Amino acid sequence: MKLEKLVGDRFREKPADCIVDSHALMMRGGYIKYVANGIYSSYMPLKRVTRKIEEIIREEMDAIDGQEVQFPVVMPASLWQESGRYESIGKEMVRFHDRSNSPLVLGMTHEEAAVSLVREYGQSYTKYPFMIYQFQTKFRDEARPRAGLIRVREFTMKDAYSFHTNQADLEEYYARCHDAYHRIFFRVGLPDVISVASDSGMMGGSISHEFMLLTPVGEDSIVICKECDYRANMEAHHAGPDMTCDVRNTDLHDSAKVQEGDICPHCKKPALSVSRGIEVGNIFQLGTKYTRSMNMTFTGKNGETQYPVMGCYGIGIGRLAASICEAHHDDHGPIWPLAVAPWQIHLCAVRADAPGVKACADALYGKLQSNGIEVIYDDRPVSTGIMFSDADLIGAPFRAIISPRNIRQNIVEIVSRDKKFSTAVPIETAAEQIRLILTDAQ
Amino acid sequence: MKLEKLVGDRFREKPADCIVDSHALMMRGGYIKYVANGIYSSYMPLKRVTRKIEEIIREEMDAIDGQEVQFPVVMPASLWQESGRYESIGKEMVRFHDRSNSPLVLGMTHEEAAVSLVREYGQSYTKYPFMIYQFQTKFRDEARPRAGLIRVREFTMKDAYSFHTNQADLEEYYARCHDAYHRIFFRVGLPDVISVASDSGMMGGSISHEFMLLTPVGEDSIVICKECDYRANMEAHHAGPDMTCDVRNTDLHDSAKVQEGDICPHCKKPALSVSRGIEVGNIFQLGTKYTRSMNMTFTGKNGETQYPVMGCYGIGIGRLAASICEAHHDDHGPIWPLAVAPWQIHLCAVRADAPGVKACADALYGKLQSNGIEVIYDDRPVSTGIMFSDADLIGAPFRAIISPRNIRQNIVEIVSRDKKFSTAVPIETAAEQIRLILTDAQ
DSSP: OBGGGOOSOOOSSOOTTOOSHHHHHHHHTTSEEEEETTEEEEOHHHHHHHHHHHHHHHHHHHHTTEEEOBOOSEEEHHHHHHHTHHHHSOTTSOEEEOTTOOEEEEOSOOHHHHHHHHTTGGGBGGGOSEEEEEEEEEEOOOSOOBTTTTBOSEEEEEEEEEEESSHHHHHHHHHHHHHHHHHHHHHTTOTTOEEEEEEOOTTTOOEEEEEEEEOTTOSEEEEEESSSSOEEEHHHHHHGGGOOOSSTTOOOTTSSOOOTTOOOTTTOSSOEEEEEEEEEEEEEEEETHHHHHTTOOEEOTTSOEEOOEEEEEEEEHHHHHHHHHHHSEETTEEOOOGGGOSOSEEEEETTTTSTTHHHHHHHHHHHHHHTTOOEEEEOOSOOHHHHHHHHHHHOOSEEEEEOHHHHHTTEEEEEETTSSOEEEEEGGGHHHHHHHHHHHHO | OBGGGOOSOOOSSOOTTOOSHHHHHHHHTTSEEEEETTEEEEOHHHHHHHHHHHHHHHHHHHHTTEEEOBOOSEEEHHHHHHHTHHHHSOTTSOEEEOTTOOEEEEOSOOHHHHHHHHTTGGGBGGGOSEEEEEEEEEEOOOSOOBTTTTBOSEEEEEEEEEEESSHHHHHHHHHHHHHHHHHHHHHTTOTTOEEEEEEOOTTTOOEEEEEEEEOTTOSEEEEEESSSSOEEEHHHHHHGGGOOOSSTTOOOTTSSOOOTTOOOTTTOSSOEEEEEEEEEEEEEEEETHHHHHTTOOEEOTTSOEEOOEEEEEEEEHHHHHHHHHHHSEETTEEOOOGGGOSOSEEEEETTTTSTTHHHHHHHHHHHHHHTTOOEEEEOOSOOHHHHHHHHHHHOOSEEEEEOHHHHHHTEEEEEETTSSOEEEEEGGGHHHHHHHHHHHHO
């Protein structure tokens, strides 16, 4: 792809309303465009990132026996009345009526739809366990969208739902999914994501984990004990046994504070601390809440009627992309990990009007393309400063530079976006060298 | 994938409310589940079909320099007020208010969003032409959803928008897209799709083409002249120069009839006939309607301010899947073309409890999987009748059968779903033979 043809503007100035770096860089780099409060359109570079993220998630969901399905965005209110959530969920759920005055809602999560899809299928214990998942648009009418793609109203989510004959089977699967989530975050370039348990146990409550990228710009506060493995989000830490987990991504906005050195509820030592983080995923043991309320049953081995036990597992795609950007950037732009980068290499023809530069760069561009390498090629007649600042904003992990000086020396410079790697290779073998560098980096 | 684990029920009885074959077969085969009027969930087999369709479309859109982007499902009313369509479109557009009482709509098409995305980018003639496209959920509150996925309220659409400095450039690109559409329909297994021009010309109207799969169950009537190349949908035939094309997929429901042998408006011979068809795609020359109303301008070569000229290009993914099923099925199920089949081959272990059958089938299943062949494997202890009728409903283009008799003869039977091809190969080389057969069929 030629950068000259890439739709979207890039600019140097940080937009005034951007507090979080990923928000500013996604605006500056031509990744997103504001449409309305908490609603964005995506340009091609972001779409390429999110498609790669989705493919990684898809592979990991398939690897734990997930089946990709699709639920609708628009659902009849009746489905949500069955579970009781039509009444219990507040203004964040959009409700409207269609032309025949039937009440409909916009899906903000899909437990009801999942139960409805498999209610007839799952009538015998022999069908269990199974897991279904989708990538689908969600709309939540948040009161306070913020920070670009970190907290929006419309977003794409991977949501998965597992069904089991008993709690032990759910727990086993839940552990598999927990591991799959760590693999996903590792593969997209966030190996440091931690899982934070939120065990509200006891009174029929549910077990859940949030996956947190620790960063000062995160909107969630995580209570961490320095002496034991106690970790809880602020909400779970304060809510205790009565906490409900139905609607995910609720946040407490720090109405209650935890002081450094407070007493840990588990080890009883004065060792609590608070870190901030972005919730990049969550997993829940739902129990029989939805199967019971929606009357989904199966016949057990001995003929008895039982309610299946459910788990659910979510990852917001746009928020994950923003989190990767948050974890991997400098002042000049994102530094995309190779696995999710919009392009693998950014080819710069510096002073394309100088003798030999354009011909050499064109030839390398052709070779890279025919080798199946994802290359974005800048042959515009612009200054080196503009060329490199645009490349910084595109954030391809590697850059190949062809300039008049390099031509004289018969080399192509190859540098990594994070500046940790740089080399010069002969022009003749540059395509092959780049292929090897990319293979090494994978 | 083991068929035993496939979520979804299959059944032999035609559902009472299914008039169209593809609807009945998609219900019977566990492809879709009714959620509400004109709203369905998809099970894994359909999701696999639609993902393959989307990938083919993506390749063809990229090949004509398209850039994949994404617009939101939920949009502010203000965007549609700019174009004037907030008022002009009727009840098929869902309107609602958010928690702060701002008016929003559900996207039924995305011309406004497209103009909004590129309005700043496209300020200089040097940026043109460009095309952006997306795959996105649309919601149209149709009065009469019908025929399963043929006419629904919620659906996924590939919609593309091209921008040009002048009409001639649009026309050139429009022709490229017209060709790309024929390639898409060819590749998904519908080589006989015809394009029907709807030229309402003259009074600033727009040129458009509908791509029609001719079939008696189609809901559109196409007027075809037997003496010249006049083809028009019923609406265009009757509407003449004042026809507007803004909202696609409108239909006339045959309020006005054309008789066989009526006079052709072009060649003036009494040679009109009427065929029925499903509209599987459409392309429009929009002119400056949206750029003008939304005040998108560019500076031309000589400094003059001009409105860009637009084209738009749609394909409904679910409707296309249903149309493929409509064109390729028998009484027993779909006969998916290889390029879009949920699985390439269906492996049947007939009487898996008989000596040798299961071990042989398991081994072949493993080999096929490690060769990257998409195989669905039925090793259930069910009758041959159930096994084969399920395979018919899954519709994989090839079937491999391992039975006690085949084991004794040391062969694997391979038959095509359409029964036009059948062979027997030695068990030892079956995996390799299947690979060759699939390669040949591609």
